[in-house]
Amino acid sequence: MRRKAKIFFIIWLSVTHFKKATAIIAYNKSFFIFLKSAGRIFMNQSVLFMLFFLVYTFLMIYSGRSGFYDTYNVRDFFVAGNSLGVFLSTATFVATWFSAASFLGLGSSLYIYGVSSIIYSILQWFAGAIFLFFLASRIKDYDILTFSEFFYVRFNSRLMQFSVAFLMIVSYILYITMQIKGFGLVTEMLLNIPYDAAILLVYLYILYTTFGGLYSVVKTDAVNTFIIVAASISFGLFIIRANHGVANIIAGAANINTLPVSGWETPTPRGGLLDISCGGLQPPIYLFTSFFGWGLGLAANPQYAIRMISARDKSVARKMVIFSIAVLSVVYAFIIAGSIGLRVLIPTAPHINNIDEIIPSLFSGIAPGYSVGIILIGIIAASVSTANSELLLIANSFTNDIFKNLYFGQLDDDRMLFLNRVVIAAAGTVSLILSFNPPIKVIEFGGNIWGVFASSTFIPLYAGVFMKKASGHAVEAAFFAGLTSYLLFLATIPYLANSTPNNIHPGLFAFAVSGLAFIIAQRRSNDAKH
Helix, strand or coil: CHHHHHHHHHHHHHHHHHHHHHHHHHHHHHHHHHHHHHHHHHHCHHHHHHHHHHHHHHHHHHHHHHHHHHCCCHHHHHHHHHCECHHHHHHHHHHHHCCHHHHHHHHHHHHHHCCHHHHHHHHHHHHHHHHHHHHHHHHCCCCCCCCCHHHHHHHCCHHHHHHHHHHHHHHHHHHHHHHHHHHHHHHHHHHCCCHHHHHHHHHHHHHHHHHCCHHHHHHHHHHHHHHHHHHHHHHHHHHHHHCCCHHHHHHHHHCCCCCCECCCCCCCCCCHHHCCCHHHCCCHHHHHHHHHCHHHHHHCCHHHHHHHHHECCHHHHHHHHHHHHHHHHHHHHHHHHHHHHHHHHCCCECCCCCHHHHHHHHHHHHCCHHHHHHHHHHHHHHHHHHHHHHHHHHHHHHHHHHHHHHCCCCCCHHHHHHHHHHHHHHHHHHHHHHCCCCCCCHHHHHHHHHHHHHHHCHHHHHHHHHCCCCCHHHHHHHHHHHHHHHHHHHHHHHHCCCCHHHHCCHHHHHHHHHHHHHHHHHHHHHHHHC
């Protein structure tokens, strides 16, 4: 009986455990099938891109909302209460600097012309940053809320305050169209929607992240900076690995002699990608005189001066410039390697409607979905972080430097903040409308806009900060002479085909005129005093 009982017990145990084991196996099999199906869904590129986009949207909403709670008055809205520390100051400086032109325009230019594009843009940007470092020690001496207000506080010139504010408003509205274009191009690829519909999304992004004032802009900039750095490094590393190292990129670039884009007439001369003039396609005199557009324009750009003013103290302002250049050096190193390396992998790009589409279009054809998604979100982050900064400055300049001085009633903080948000919506709408017919080449378009600041505001700003005896009449003369001559040269030079002036950046002529006007007016002011 004991033996039969043992046999029965063993049979019973085996049957019951077999049922349990079978149930577990069936459950796990269903679970693995579910995971496999989910994996297939997320491997679908469209769904993956949508997920990236939703995550980015959540980050913008979450980081931007705190700005509304931190803003109590006009000073908070305009300059974040002059309270920003090193981390946030650096993050917002990098994010504001790195725009759609830095990825789309510069990347495409590097793909077509190689290292000559470094001379034209990056070298000039970093040279301009040297001026910003010295400006950081002096601009904090002035208790101002806007860039234009400096000229009234320093020179008691309402004319300069109004004129600089108006120039900023017009220039930034045009520059924002570049950011909207960049957002629209990549969102069109990311979500597979028409360009016209895509730019409506960025319109909503920049309005939301700007309505909270500088606190909202700065906190979203911190997120955008992280994304920009990650995207540029991912782009560069993928292309470097695809070429099996930087050495192979250099060797391959030296042998490229194909058309950069299918349908173009002029091929790249052999070795041109590693030549500073791209084998004669890029006149050196134009590349180096671009300093009077990109370089001095960056040094006199209001958005960077405002970042210094919003810093907690002079030490933070100086460290912000140094740390930002360090971060941007890494970012640009990977973009250079990635863009030229992409040309080595694909010597001739297929026919495209806009050269600013080269990098995202070609990269999406060779990279896995997750890498493409990171790059496209990085371009979106670059577009949003620059657009909302400039949109905020447009509103602040209009309300503080123009409307407030023309309005004879009292404007308390609540009314000022309400008016700023109305102007933000209006200026954003104008930029959106202009973006339906955007500029063709963002890198050149941006250089021309920065040339306006180099020709008009550089001498008045730096003379006002570093020259105690600089007169209001002298800076007014420098501003209007430089601005007028720049617009004149910009309109005239295209008609001087195949001539030396056509190969010189118009900023050089206009800056010289501005400087001459300043010297003459300053001497007259000194003579009048004596």
